[in-house]
Amino acid sequence: MLKYILKRLALLLPTLFGVVTLVFFMIALAPGDPARVMLGERASKEKIERLRADLGLDKPMSEQYTLYLKRVVHLDFGKSIKSGQPVMSEIRERFPATVELAFCAMIFATLLGVWIGVLSATRKNSWVDLTSMVGALFGVSMPVFWLALVMIMIFSVGLNMFPTGGRINIRYYFTPETNFYLIDTFKYLFRGKPEYFLSALHHLVLPSIALGTIPLAIIARTTRSSMLEVLTQDYIKTVRSSGIKEGRVIYRYALRNALLPVITVIGLQFGLLLSGAILTETIFAWPGIGKWLYQAISARDYPAVQGGIIIISTCFVLINLVVDILYSVINPKVRLQ
Amino acid sequence: MKKALMMLLAVLISGLVFTGCEKKASASTETTAAAAVDSKAGGTLIFARSGDSVGLDPGRETDGESFYGSTAVYDTLVEFIPGQTAVRPALAESWSFSDDGLTVTFKLRQGVKFHDGTDFNADAVVYSFARQFKKDHPDYDKGPWKYWGYMDMDNIVGDVIAVDEYTVAFKLLKKEAPFIANLAMDFASIVSPTAAAQYGEEFTNHPVGTGPFKFVSWIKDDSIVFEKNADYWGNEVYLDRLILKVIPDATARWLALQKGEVDVIDFPSPEDLAEMKSAEGIKVLQQEGLNVGYLALNCDKAPYDNKLVRQAMNYAIDRDEIVAAVYGEAGAVAKNPLPPTMWSYNDDIKAYPYDPAKAKALLAEAGYPNGFDTEIWAMPVARPYNPNGKKVAEVMQAQLAKVGVNVEIISYEWGTYLDKTDQGEHQAAMLGWTGDNGDPDNFLWVLLSEPAAIPPAGNIAFWKNAEFTELCAKAKEEMDQAKRTEYYRQAQEIFHEEAPWVPIAHSVVSVPMKDSVKGFTIYPTGKRVFTEVWIEK
Numbered sequence A: 001m002l003k004y005i006l007k008r009l010a011l012l013l014p015t016l017f018g019v020v021t022l023v024f025f026m027i028a029l030a031p032g033d034p035a036r037v038m039l040g041e042r043a044s045k046e047k048i049e050r051l052r053a054d055l056g057l058d059k060p061m062s063e064q065y066t067l068y069l070k071r072v073v074h075l076d077f078g079k080s081i082k083s084g085q086p087v088m089s090e091i092r093e094r095f096p097a098t099v100e101l102a103f104c105a106m107i108f109a110t111l112l113g114v115w116i117g118v119l120s121a122t123r124k125n126s127w128v129d130l131t132s133m134v135g136a137l138f139g140v141s142m143p144v145f146w147l148a149l150v151m152i153m154i155f156s157v158g159l160n161m162f163p164t165g166g167r168i169n170i171r172y173y174f175t176p177e178t179n180f181y182l183i184d185t186f187k188y189l190f191r192g193k194p195e196y197f198l199s200a201l202h203h204l205v206l207p208s209i210a211l212g213t214i215p216l217a218i219i220a221r222t223t224r225s226s227m228l229e230v231l232t233q234d235y236i237k238t239v240r241s242s243g244i245k246e247g248r249v250i251y252r253y254a255l256r257n258a259l260l261p262v263i264t265v266i267g268l269q270f271g272l273l274l275s276g277a278i279l280t281e282t283i284f285a286w287p288g289i290g291k292w293l294y295q296a297i298s299a300r301d302y303p304a305v306q307g308g309i310i311i312i313s314t315c316f317v318l319i320n321l322v323v324d325i326l327y328s329v330i331n332p333k334v335r336l337q
Numbered sequence B: 001m002k003k004a005l006m007m008l009l010a011v012l013i014s015g016l017v018f019t020g021c022e023k024k025a026s027a028s029t030e031t032t033a034a035a036a037v038d039s040k041a042g043g044t045l046i047f048a049r050s051g052d053s054v055g056l057d058p059g060r061e062t063d064g065e066s067f068y069g070s071t072a073v074y075d076t077l078v079e080f081i082p083g084q085t086a087v088r089p090a091l092a093e094s095w096s097f098s099d100d101g102l103t104v105t106f107k108l109r110q111g112v113k114f115h116d117g118t119d120f121n122a123d124a125v126v127y128s129f130a131r132q133f134k135k136d137h138p139d140y141d142k143g144p145w146k147y148w149g150y151m152d153m154d155n156i157v158g159d160v161i162a163v164d165e166y167t168v169a170f171k172l173l174k175k176e177a178p179f180i181a182n183l184a185m186d187f188a189s190i191v192s193p194t195a196a197a198q199y200g201e202e203f204t205n206h207p208v209g210t211g212p213f214k215f216v217s218w219i220k221d222d223s224i225v226f227e228k229n230a231d232y233w234g235n236e237v238y239l240d241r242l243i244l245k246v247i248p249d250a251t252a253r254w255l256a257l258q259k260g261e262v263d264v265i266d267f268p269s270p271e272d273l274a275e276m277k278s279a280e281g282i283k284v285l286q287q288e289g290l291n292v293g294y295l296a297l298n299c300d301k302a303p304y305d306n307k308l309v310r311q312a313m314n315y316a317i318d319r320d321e322i323v324a325a326v327y328g329e330a331g332a333v334a335k336n337p338l339p340p341t342m343w344s345y346n347d348d349i350k351a352y353p354y355d356p357a358k359a360k361a362l363l364a365e366a367g368y369p370n371g372f373d374t375e376i377w378a379m380p381v382a383r384p385y386n387p388n389g390k391k392v393a394e395v396m397q398a399q400l401a402k403v404g405v406n407v408e409i410i411s412y413e414w415g416t417y418l419d420k421t422d423q424g425e426h427q428a429a430m431l432g433w434t435g436d437n438g439d440p441d442n443f444l445w446v447l448l449s450e451p452a453a454i455p456p457a458g459n460i461a462f463w464k465n466a467e468f469t470e471l472c473a474k475a476k477e478e479m480d481q482a483k484r485t486e487y488y489r490q491a492q493e494i495f496h497e498e499a500p501w502v503p504i505a506h507s508v509v510s511v512p513m514k515d516s517v518k519g520f521t522i523y524p525t526g527k528r529v530f531t532e533v534w535i536e537k
Helices: A002-028 A034-042 A047-054 A061-073 A086-123 A127-141 A144-158 A180-191 A194-231 A234-243 A246-276 A278-283 A289-298 A302-330 B002-035 B064-073 B122-133 B146-150 B194-205 B250-259 B268-277 B305-315 B319-330 B355-367 B388-399 B412-420 B441-446 B466-477 B481-500
Strands: B043-051 B079-081 B088-089 B092-097 B105-106 B157-164 B167-172 B213-219 B223-228 B241-246 B283-287 B291-297 B332-335 B371-379 B406-410 B427-433 B501-514
Touching: A002 A061, A002 A246, A002 A302, A034 A047, A034 B412, A061 A302, A086 A127, A086 A180, A086 A194, A086 A246, A086 A278, A086 A289, A086 A302, A127 A194, A127 B167, A144 A194, A144 A278, A144 B250, A180 A194, A194 A246, A194 A278, A234 A246, A234 B412, A234 B427, A278 A289, A278 B250, A289 A302, A302 B167, B002 B223, B043 B064, B043 B194, B043 B250, B043 B268, B064 B213, B064 B223, B105 B122, B122 B157, B122 B167, B223 B466, B250 B268, B250 B412, B250 B501, B268 B283, B268 B319, B268 B501, B291 B305, B305 B355, B319 B388, B319 B501, B371 B388, B371 B412, B388 B427, B466 B481
Parallel strands: B043 B241, B371 B406, B371 B427
Antiparallel strands: B079 B088, B092 B105, B105 B167, B157 B167, B213 B223, B223 B241, B283 B501, B291 B427, B291 B501, B332 B501
16 A cells, blocks of 8 residues: 555656646746736836846746756745745745635535435436436536625625625634634634634635535536446345345445545545636635636736646645545555556 | 535524624624714724735835725825825925925924834935935845836936935936925835834835824735724824725625625726615715826828828717727716826817718818728727727727728737837827826826837827927926926817827726715825725714
8 A cells, every 4th residue: 555655656756847847838938028018008128128137037948947947846936026925925825715615615515415416316317316417517507706696695695694705704803823714713712702713614605605516516416327337236236135224225335336436526626626716716705826826827927827836736636646545445456456 | 414414504504693693793883883973083994905915015016906005004205185186295294496406305294103103204214215226225125116117216316315303305316396296106105114124024014104004914815904093193093993805806896895894895897886876875986097098190100190180080089989888987088198187187178079071071181082091909908098999999990981991900919019019010009008196297298208209119109299398398397386287288289289199088986885984085096095084873
């Protein structure tokens, strides 16, 4: 097992090198002079030249690339052109918000998705099955920003059940430490300020549902088809014939095997959420990395774009690794290959 | 799996219960506030805006969102009169020019303290400026001090000297009347030298000034909290707290205002304005922005080297239709190069009416009885002064076809577009300008003078009019504002007659807020100032 993990870790290196290189050339070869775009209408020739020199854009590309690789190896993504702050600290301030949101969205999507999938599979072609699968189709095809706005209109403005956005009641003037609000506020639960934690949780509900809807639909559909396949297999018949309760047959024997493709899907979706949260973050005023990266791209803030994409890609690759390892834990056959 | 469902239910229920709690809490604060009903003082104002500040050291930043934050904390030597582009004394009580116009001496307000308790004095003023341009200053390398460069201050200011504890002298390199207006801008804010030394690189995240609000905390991309400066040198500040909160999506900002979570919102989406104006408990303040969008006719190229053709273009383009179709609530028709909120705006000038017959007659007189073929360049990006260049070009294309002018619409990527237009590669091109310091010089000299027509040009009409340039040059050196006004009014008349542009529109700034928010003024320069704002209880 350890050998397998080490082998997979070693394979990470070329993947990450590929990512880093791709990011560099994608940005370097994009049309438009970043100095010109950044300075806009009021730029004089000297100012543009000076900025190009500051950014190192006047050097040959091969030299820029070598310098860039050297810095990335030291996890130094340079300073953001826009803010002048180190890119790493900008990411550190925002990435936890995205991870927290994506994590809650995935918990929501996984628990509900697997449950709906199992329900549909065990009652194939019943009204429950039909409704959930139509719902799932609706879920995957709905634009996230639209869903988010409709949810705010109904549940926030209309029914006054949830706040319209943000991470915590702004009037608490709460100062975070780790930027994971659920963690930061947790200790106040026992210090006479439970409202901090509750408020953080409360603010997570709508964005998690909005962000989790597409994964929810995909997980439900995958679980359903996988369960249907497993339920027809011989060993299930054997288990059933030995008189074990149906609930136990489904959850203990069938689901465990049916979960393999579902775990892959969950891993992929979680990775996608880290980068795909831009719309949800924008609508719910969620200070995460998605919107930050989007702004960096429009401002041609090269160091920020490079740093952001590399961090997100690395997480994506790591999540895939974890999924593969989980896979081998659940299904020993994988380890033998 | 049932457990999962139960958990979900639990979260939902806790949410419901919790909103109940919050409502109760707000009700109790209302009753306490009602006790102090006769006072304007007190309360928290939440201003929802579209983006976060980049940094809060105003000398280093260039974007409006950064200045929203720094304006609350900092003061300047002179300040804009609320709602106007003219300036009045602030941290400086008075100023005077020497006879040769090359020395300006400021008498400073005494007894003012920075938020860190240190004294505001001549040394603080010298520090705030010297760091931006003296290359041997220890903090010079904390820049780049971009706005100093934008405003061409290197070619205006030679030195800044503390004459005594409360007197500062600026040595100027040339006679430059707009210099005073520059000092009202955010980059000219007076910062605490003690705090700047104490925080170093982090000063941009911990602003310390003399302004109406003290900085409390900042969560990036989320919110900045300020509290009232009880020792403010000006009138009493009413708000206890000011919160600048980021809500990037325009619709989400409007929903938050409707729900009452925020008090004032920035940049509403124009489609929502009609609904906002009729919504109960909501009012919308509106004012033309300090900008202009225009179509520049390249006077170096035929047929626009002919004044009659340029005038014909002005008659043939229906600006009302363009504004109605493309800008909607977010624009107002322009007739002058200056925006209407600018002092010296010449309102006596009559806009060219939409008159295709007159346009045809002028074209015939100019030797183009059957019209001509022309390019119109359209910007690829949305700007405040022109939300959709290509759509504006299409409307023009249809209008000009009626007088026989065939338009080919051309566009490039934004950086390329700017490069090509400032080199004069176009026949006619759309562009615009947003003013900084509220001085007419900032429009007329930069966009229309002869020196500005040298590539890379700000004057992309390449219009070279000696009389116009002479008037603007005289106004630059004249310190008497009444005389300057007269020069600029004349310059606008020449502009109108010579028609190097087809002025299109000025943006209209809209600020929706709760009815209970009082004393809010829109500043033409784009500043957001909360010094005089109070909340009706």
